[in-house]
Amino acid sequence: MAVSESQLKKMMSKYKYRDLTVRQTVNVIVMYKDLKPVLDSYVFNDGSSRELVNLTGTIPVCYRGNIYNIPICLWLLDTYPYNPPICFVKPTSSMTIKTGKHVDAWEDLPYLHDWKHPQSELLELIQIMIVIFGEEPPVFSRPTVSASYPPYTATGPPNSPSRDGTISGDTIQASLISAVSDKLRWRMKEEMDVAQAELNALKRTEEDLKKGHQKLEEMVTRLDQEVAEVD
Numbered sequence: 001m002a003v004s005e006s007q008l009k010k011m012m013s014k015y016k017y018r019d020l021t022v023r024q025t026v027n028v029i030v031m032y033k034d035l036k037p038v039l040d041s042y043v044f045n046d047g048s049s050r051e052l053v054n055l056t057g058t059i060p061v062c063y064r065g066n067i068y069n070i071p072i073c074l075w076l077l078d079t080y081p082y083n084p085p086i087c088f089v090k091p092t093s094s095m096t097i098k099t100g101k102h103v104d105a106w107e108d109l110p111y112l113h114d115w116k117h118p119q120s121e122l123l124e125l126i127q128i129m130i131v132i133f134g135e136e137p138p139v140f141s142r143p144t145v146s147a148s149y150p151p152y153t154a155t156g157p158p159n160s161p162s163r164d165g166t167i168s169g170d171t172i173q174a175s176l177i178s179a180v181s182d183k184l185r186w187r188m189k190e191e192m193d194v195a196q197a198e199l200n201a202l203k204r205t206e207e208d209l210k211k212g213h214q215k216l217e218e219m220v221t222r223l224d225q226e227v228a229e230v231d
Contacts, residue, residue, distance in 0.1 A: 003029070003037050011039045011053050015078045024081065024122045025055070031123060034058045034069070042075050042086070052076060056090070059126060061133040070133055074122070084115035085122065087129075 008022045015021050029035055035057035042052045053076050058069035075086040111120065111128045
C-alpha cells in the first residue's frame with residue numbers, strides 16, 4: 001500500500017525541513033514505486049541512535065542490455081536536504097556485495113561529496129546511482145545461486161508505465177540521459193559562476209587600483225602646492 005503525503009508528514013514530524021523533504025520523497029516514490037518510506041531507528045558510529053525515515057526497496061539498473069533490481073536503503077537525516085542521505089546497498093540472502101569504489105565508500109561518490117542544496121536532490125541522486133550501477137553492479141550472485149537478481153521486465157508500451165506500475169526500458173534510459181544532462185549543465189553553470197566571480201574580483205581590483213592611483217596623484221599635487229606656498 002502506497003504511503004500518502006499526510007502519512008509522510010507524520011513520519012517526518014521532527015524533520016527541520018519537513019515539507020521540502022516530504023515533497024522530494026514523494027517525487028521519488030512516484031517515479032520508483034519499489035522504494036518504500038520506513039520510519040526506523042538509525043544507529044550512528046558513535047553508538048547514538050535517532051528515529052529517521054529511510055527509503056528501502058529496489059531500483060531498476062540496466063546492465064549489458066538487461067534490467068536488474070538492485071536493493072538499496074537511503075536514510076534521510078532530519079537535516080535533509082542540507083545534508084546528504086546515508087546510502088547502503090542491501091543484498092538479499094542470494095546476493096553478495098561486490099567490492100567497488102562506490103560500494104565500499106559511499107562518501108567518495110562525487111554527487112554525495114559535492115552535495116549542496118538546492119542543486120542536489122534525492123531523485124537525481126537515485127538516477128546517478130542507476131547510471132553508476134549500470135557500469136559496475138554493486139552485487140552479484142552467490143556461487144550456489146544461478147541468478148544474481150531477478151530481471152526487471154516491463155510489459156507496457158514504449159515510454160509509458162505498464163499497468164502493474166513498472167517502468168519501461170525506454171523511460172529508464174530517458175531518465176538516465178536527463179539526469180546526466182542535468183548534472184553536466186549544473187557543473188558547467190558552477191564553473192561559469194566561478195569564472196564570473198573571479199572576473200568580478202579582478203574588475204574590483206582594477207577599480208581599487210585606479211582609485212588608489214588617483215588618490216596618489218591628488219596627494220602629490222597637494223604636496224607640490226604646499227611646497228610652492230612655503231617657497
